[in-house]
Ligand SMILES: Cc1cc2nc3c(=O)[nH]c(=O)nc-3n(C[C@H](O)[C@H](O)[C@H](O)COP(=O)(O)O)c2cc1C
């Protein structure tokens with residue numbers, strides 16, 4: 001039987017998709033991990049989480065326990081924990097399910113994680129468009145406060161914490177953790193220079209940890225069952241399960257909690273049902289818009305951070321976008337770069353000026369107005385907006401699909417240029 | 428002048444803020460909730476409460492796409508035009524919407540009823556193509572369903 005032992009994050013969720021109430025969550029064992037955690041030393045929690053091989057689900061895959069260990073433990077004064085619920089990476093919709101379906105799982109994960117770094121204030125940074133999640137989170141927070149699970153002296157442990165819900169006002173860049181800090185401080189959400197890293201100097205200059213919603217939702221299960229159990233859930237080196245998703249013209253778009261390291265082919269064919277009748281897979285973007293294209297050749301690649309990296313892309317958020325053979329790959333890239341150009345925060349020149357240039361060049365090619373040298377212009381940006389050339393990872397992220405697309409769809413680009421327009425439009 | 432309710436709500440936001448400016452986005456949202464958008468006078472009045480200069484506050488307001496610094500219609504339609512929805516046919520929804528409302532993307536219908544805005548990925552890609560009207564999500568859309576949604580929100584075309 002599939003249960004908490006195979007799918008800890010989602011097994012409890014209700015089939016009607018209503019949020020689990022506090023009473024339902026507790027009946028299934030909820031908030032027991034918190035009771036256990038508050039009896040441990042904070043550094044012990046850090047150690048267990050580190051050894052569980054939980055890697056950040058926001059996209060970069062940094063070991064969570066390790067990230068926490070950079071927080072100074074001897075400092076007095078306020079420290080902060082922030083749940084990143086800004087989910088705006090195109091093609092990504094996994095945190096929405098966790099927020100709407102089991103808000104107390106996130107709250108419990110946040111209290112334990114805050115205790116692990118001895119943070120006494122916490123925020124959930126939620127995108128405005130997640131209105132249903134906002135309603136359900138507010139309700140769950142009130143329930144937890146009423147029971148004394150949030151507030152002063154939780155379970156007579158001496159540890160106090162409140163969680164505030166901050167509903168954002170748009171812009172993809174707010175999800176970048178240092179831009180998020182500026183947004184929470186009421187400023188323009190431009191990223192900050194690192195170092196100093198937020199763990200040392202974050203919100204209002206205080207030590208701060210920012211973790212993704214899915215990352216934090218895993219924490220209660222690790223504490224309840226131990227690091228060995230957590231590693232055992234996985235089919236690869238990274239611990240745990242992963243919420244994978246597929247969108248596009250597949251038979252059954254959706255989300256599935258599966259062992260970390262499930263192969264791309266299994267997710268696409270068995271869970272998403274493969275492409276719709278009459279369509280073939282042209283390529284897939286494995287983990288949100290800012291990852292390199294893969295193809296059917298990569299069906300045997302395991303979806304975990306290291307394996308997808310070895311295959312030349314990134315697992316990112318683990319929610320794939322399947323592109324069918326009737327969709328124009330130049331059009332796909334144009335749409336992606338339009339998004340990135342629009343969402344550039346404008347802080348640094350290569351990104352602010354370069355992305356609109358990329359977008360215009362792709363539009364020209366798609367619409368049959370290409371000029372000689374346009375492909376070279378695109379290639380040049382692949383270098384000048386690459387890692388280390390810009391202030392944050394938005395621009396290199398935008399270049400990941402572009403660089404791989406230029407290689408993979410070379411003949412499509414050339415056909416557009418030769419035929420002065422999009423050959424797929426005829427369909 | 429800020430209304431009595433607006434002032435009280437902004438003061439409420441200020442209570443939870445370690446520094447006044449931390450409440451700037453929430454305070455702007457209060458004004459927008461009451462007026463539909465943030466007008467120049469509203470912005471100046473909020474700036475006074477937050478001890479910021481109006482241009483400082485405006486630099487924050489104009490950064491965020493969901494703080495409206497121009498008037499919007501009674502209903503705001505946000506249509507996802509990012510990758511999955513683009514592949515799943517959001518252009519046909521946008522075509523229908525611009526025809527029905529008689530305005531291009533980014534504009535408000537002549538009767539002041541609807542403002543039509545593009546929005547990046549709404550995080551509901553399994554229900555694609557999707558749009559949001561006044562905070563409510565609609566998925567699995569077709570041009571025909573778009574008509575129904577418009578009618579649900581009082582469109583009389
Ligand atoms: C442009 C940009 C947008 C991002 N958006 C998000 C987001 O919406 N949610 C998220 O969890 N992480 C996002 N990230 C990653 C965060 O900066 C950060 O790495 C993450 O929240 C850390 O959490 P984790 O260690 O649990 O993965 C984004 C990064 C960049 C560069």
Ligand code: SF4
Nearest residue numbers: 345347348351391392
């Ligand atoms: S890379 Fe782009 S998004 Fe990042 S800081 Fe520079 S301008 Fe802003």
